[in-house]
Amino acid sequence: MFSNRRIWIDGKMTAFKAAKVHILSHSFARGSGIFEVMSVYPTDNGVAVFRLRDHLLRLEHSARDLMMKIPLSRNRLTQAIKQTVRANRVSHGLVKLIVFYPGFGLEVIPTDDKVSVAVAAFQFGRDFNMSKFGEDRFATAAISKWRKLDPRTVPVHAKAAANYLNPMLAKLEVRKRGFKTPVLLDTDGFVAEGATESVFIVKNGRVLTSRPEHILLSITRMSILQICADLKVPLAQKKLTPQDLRACDEAFFSSTTCKVWPICRIENHKLPAPGPVSLKLQNYFDLILAGKIKKYHKWLELVD
Numbered sequence: 001m002f003s004n005r006r007i008w009i010d011g012k013m014t015a016f017k018a019a020k021v022h023i024l025s026h027s028f029a030r031g032s033g034i035f036e037v038m039s040v041y042p043t044d045n046g047v048a049v050f051r052l053r054d055h056l057l058r059l060e061h062s063a064r065d066l067m068m069k070i071p072l073s074r075n076r077l078t079q080a081i082k083q084t085v086r087a088n089r090v091s092h093g094l095v096k097l098i099v100f101y102p103g104f105g106l107e108v109i110p111t112d113d114k115v116s117v118a119v120a121a122f123q124f125g126r127d128f129n130m131s132k133f134g135e136d137r138f139a140t141a142a143i144s145k146w147r148k149l150d151p152r153t154v155p156v157h158a159k160a161a162a163n164y165l166n167p168m169l170a171k172l173e174v175r176k177r178g179f180k181t182p183v184l185l186d187t188d189g190f191v192a193e194g195a196t197e198s199v200f201i202v203k204n205g206r207v208l209t210s211r212p213e214h215i216l217l218s219i220t221r222m223s224i225l226q227i228c229a230d231l232k233v234p235l236a237q238k239k240l241t242p243q244d245l246r247a248c249d250e251a252f253f254s255s256t257t258c259k260v261w262p263i264c265r266i267e268n269h270k271l272p273a274p275g276p277v278s279l280k281l282q283n284y285f286d287l288i289l290a291g292k293i294k295k296y297h298k299w300l301e302l303v304d
């Protein structure tokens, strides 16, 4: 399926099948890779990567948290991303960029300090089905028994592969109970986030979302905060309880891949999906992504 796809690795376009790391590489064995997933949209001015610079800033933040040295400049990474999008003829899809230790080592710390960079790009529909965007237009959510990683144990703001065992377990657990996506509570029992999504609820016309301390600093979440300010939709970041989830008027997840994803049920609590406030934000966000709102052209990094 991917036979004619190309993955950019350390400056070279590599055939999909040849893009390999050693089984004993530190990043494979210990999950020490850091990564970013970015979205690509066809806009009025051409194909664009959404908030590319902000993704690279977050990547730099992840690298600092892991004491890892990214071998390439921000400018070089930007060129690599654009080149990969073009080489794979992606106009609407995703880019995944991974920074990793390819070297062999048995110690818990990487003993070979070589760092590699890989960039892959995928087109929705052609390369994979995103059922979320088809029949799964609405999410169902349940509170997982697994708590979100505590920021005193690992840097939760780092988008590091090893941190994803946590949402993987949570998602497997709620899937078994018939729900699509988990909501993870933090170790104090407050709402943190979804598996790979931020959580928003609406109560009496006010949008509420978790505080940033325990969650990934999501680019989509930041965008929605800005959109709420623009549209004069009242918003607060606060400690939310499971009871708040069960008593809300509307709810949605957000992320690079699902954008604004209305939730139609949180455990037994049925919700309108999309509710009026969610729909307003969803529509405005779609206009921004299509390049229809001039003020936000700065969020769209054109590929050509």
Ligand SMILES: Cc1ncc(COP(=O)(O)O)c(C=O)c1O
Pocket: 037, 167, 193, 194, 195, 196, 197, 198, 215, 216, 217, 218, 219, 220, 221, 254, 255, 256, 257
């Ligand atoms: C744990 C977690 N939270 C939230 C998000 C949403 O972040 P973004 O909007 O930057 O995609 C992600 C993205 O994958 C994630 O992994």
